[in-house]
Amino acid sequence: DVVLTQTPVAQPVTLGDQASISCRSSQSLVHSNGNTYLEWYLQKPGQSPQLLIYKVSNRFSGVPDRFIGSGSGSDFTLKISRVEPEDLGVYYCFQATHDPYTFGAGTKLELK
Amino acid sequence: EVQLVETGGGLVQPGRSLKLSCVASGFTFNNYWMSWTRQAPGKGLEWVASITNSGGSTYYPDSVKGRFTISRDNAQNTLYLQMNSLRSEDTATYYCTRWSKGWFAYWGQGTLVTVSS
Numbered sequence: 690d691v692v693l694t695q696t697p698v699a700q701p702v703t704l705g706d707q708a709s710i711s712c713r714s715s716q717s718l719v720h721s722n723g724n725t726y727l728e729w730y731l732q733k734p735g736q737s738p739q740l741l742i743y744k745v746s747n748r749f750s751g752v753p754d755r756f757i758g759s760g761s762g763s764d765f766t767l768k769i770s771r772v773e774p775e776d777l778g779v780y781y782c783f784q785a786t787h788d789p790y791t792f793g794a795g796t797k798l799e800l801k
Numbered sequence: 802e803v804q805l806v807e808t809g810g811g812l813v814q815p816g817r818s819l820k821l822s823c824v825a826s827g828f829t830f831n832n833y834w835m836s837w838t839r840q841a842p843g844k845g846l847e848w849v850a851s852i853t854n855s856g857g858s859t860y861y862p863d864s865v866k867g868r869f870t871i872s873r874d875n876a877q878n879t880l881y882l883q884m885n886s887l888r889s890e891d892t893a894t895y896y897c898t899r900w901s902k903g904w905f906a907y908w909g910q911g912t913l914v915t916v917s918s
Contacts, residue, residue: 726903730846737896737908738846744903781846785903789862792846 691715693782693793701801702772710796712782714763719786726785729758729767732795733778741780742767772798803827803907805897810912813887823880823897823909831855831875834900837882839893840911847893850882851900865891887916 692715702708718725729742740749742758745765755770769776777800782793809821821837836851850871851860859871870883880897894913898905 724903728904730905737910738905739908740904740906743901743906749906783846783904788860790848792848794845 690789691718691784691787691791693784693791695780695782695793695796697796698794699797699799701799703801704772704774706772708769708772708776708798710767710780710782710798712760712765712767712793714765714784716787717762718765718784719762724786725761727758727760727765728783728785729756730781730783731776731778732781733775736778738781769798803899805899805907805909807895807897807909807912810895810914812915812917814918815888815916817887818883818885819887819914820884821882821895821897821912821914823882825878825880825897825899828899830873830878834902835871835873835880836898836900836905837871837880838896838898838905838908839891840896841890841893844893849895852880884914887914889916892916 694713696711700708718727725745727745730738732738741752741756746758757768759766779795779797781795804826807823813819837849839849840846852871856873868886872881892915894911896911897909899907
């Protein structure tokens with residue numbers, strides 16, 4: 690199975706700062722159809738997860754442009770510029786290139 | 802507005818069965834693949850099952866293959882997850898999700914399944 694390694698496990702931030710989360714895959718996430726199915730989800734406290742980014746860098750409907758996904762192959766990053774209070778929670782990367790689909794273990798974005 | 806409402810969770814003994822339901826609204830249900838994803842208490846997320854829009858094909862990870870069955874009733878806009886031979890490690894909140902062939906676009910609020918004697 691593909692293993693997604695997220696770092697850091699926890700990211701203490703000050704509101705207004707930039708935050709960066711890394712997701713590294715145990716193998717390339719480039720699908721045979723040429724797409725890279727690497728997504729990012731945010732789970733706010735007490736809520737269901739919500740989709741932020743799909744196919745590496747595409748923001749889902751309604752997601753603010755301060756969320757920026759990037760990367761290729763097996764190395765991906767989610768950057769959040771100007772962190773706001775509603776951005777706090779646990780971020781998960783996810784891959785749907787290889788069966789079975791797998792999630793990273795999560796990165797908790799928390800206040801310093 | 803897309804809505805996914807799961808029901809059917811509860812306390813069940815190891816080895817027994819349970820069936821979850823998810824009623825969908827706000828979109829044309831039979832146009833979309835659907836999935837179930839779960840989260841053990843205080844833990845991360847795990848994909849559990851997916852089904853094509855027609856219901857003709859289903860997909861599972863090895864952890865549930867042969868024990869869980871995903872199905873759908875397009876006339877009733879309802880997704881199901883039949884869970885047999887339940888184990889303590891199946892204890893989790895189960896989320897119904899709309900699957901867009903690569904990502905979970907929408908999530909329900911979840912239903913908690915507790916497997917314990």
